[in-house]
Amino acid sequence: MKPALRTTLGLFISMTPILMSTAAEARRGDREGLNFGSSVRIMDSDDRGESSTLNSNNTRTKSAGQAFSPYVGYAFGPMNLGLMINIESKYEEFTETSTTSNQQLSRDATTASKAISLFSRFNFGKIMYLEAGAGVYSQTTSVHTELRSVNGGTFSGSSDDYKLQGIGPGYHTGIGMELPASNGFYFTGSYKVHNYMLRDTVKSSYGSVIGSQQKRELSFGISYYN
Numbered sequence: 185m186k187p188a189l190r191t192t193l194g195l196f197i198s199m200t201p202i203l204m205s206t207a208a209e210a211r212r213g214d215r216e217g218l219n220f221g222s223s224v225r226i227m228d229s230d231d232r233g234e235s236s237t238l239n240s241n242n243t244r245t246k247s248a249g250q251a252f253s254p255y256v257g258y259a260f261g262p263m264n265l266g267l268m269i270n271i272e273s274k275y276e277e278f279t280e281t282s283t284t285s286n287q288q289l290s291r292d293a294t295t296a297s298k299a300i301s302l303f304s305r306f307n308f309g310k311i312m313y314l315e316a317g318a319g320v321y322s323q324t325t326s327v328h329t330e331l332r333s334v335n336g337g338t339f340s341g342s343s344d345d346y347k348l349q350g351i352g353p354g355y356h357t358g359i360g361m362e363l364p365a366s367n368g369f370y371f372t373g374s375y376k377v378h379n380y381m382l383r384d385t386v387k388s389s390y391g392s393v394i395g396s397q398q399k400r401e402l403s404f405g406i407s408y409y410n
Contacts, residue, residue, distance in 0.1 A: 214409065215259050215307050215362065215370075219266075221407030222254040223372060227274070240284045249274030253403065255303070264305035268317060270378075272297040286334040297323045299380075301356065311361045318355040321380040323397075324348070350394045354380025362407055370407045376400070 227250070233243035250273060257266025273296050280289040301319030308314070325348045332341040360374030378399040384392050 220256040223403040223405030225251040225403040247276040270299040322351040350382030
């Protein structure tokens with residue numbers, strides 16, 4: 185082997201770890217080590233439906249809710265592994281008033297959801313990441329329904345209350361970005377899809393399946409890498 189070729193090969197071999205490290209750094213940016221943060225999602229809506237020739241009822245649906253997702257993780261290389269908690273609450277009020285009679289139906293529903301998941305992120309493109317996780321989801325929904333009717337000066341009505349409680353396994357996938365701010369802080373944005381199945385809980389034991397759900401969410405927050 186010629187001396188010039190041996191020198192070139194030796195230089196390439198000695199530079200290979202540096203080049204690989206530089207490439208990995210370009211993929212993940214400065215995101216490594218212990219990290220934590222939280223995202224938030226706030227919802228508020230007020231929808232009205234007017235009566236028509238096909239529907240003699242006026243309807244109004246008001247809803248409000250918020251969700252928080254704190255997490256802690258540890259990033260090494262392009263990977264970030266950690267633990268995430270999701271806390272969500274939602275309130276919905278539905279009112280239906282008949283234009284042909286003196287009847288009104290109202291329903292109030294309050295839903296509280298919690299989840300704890302292990303997640304894995306793949307950091308790439310300096311600011312982007314792909315995420316997948318699995319864990320346990322729980323949900324409690326309380327519903328109050330009233331039917332009121334007024335005929336002349338006579339008032340009549342009925343009410344009903346029930347509660348659904350469920351717990352079960354689930355998973356989520358998503359994509360997000362972390363935009364560097366300063367001193368290790370990042371502004372974050374993500375889109376996630378949650379899929380989970382709930383079973384009725386009676387005295388902390390599993391019961392029958394009460395449904396499966398899929399939730400899509402767009403959230404924003406902040407993170408910090410130590």
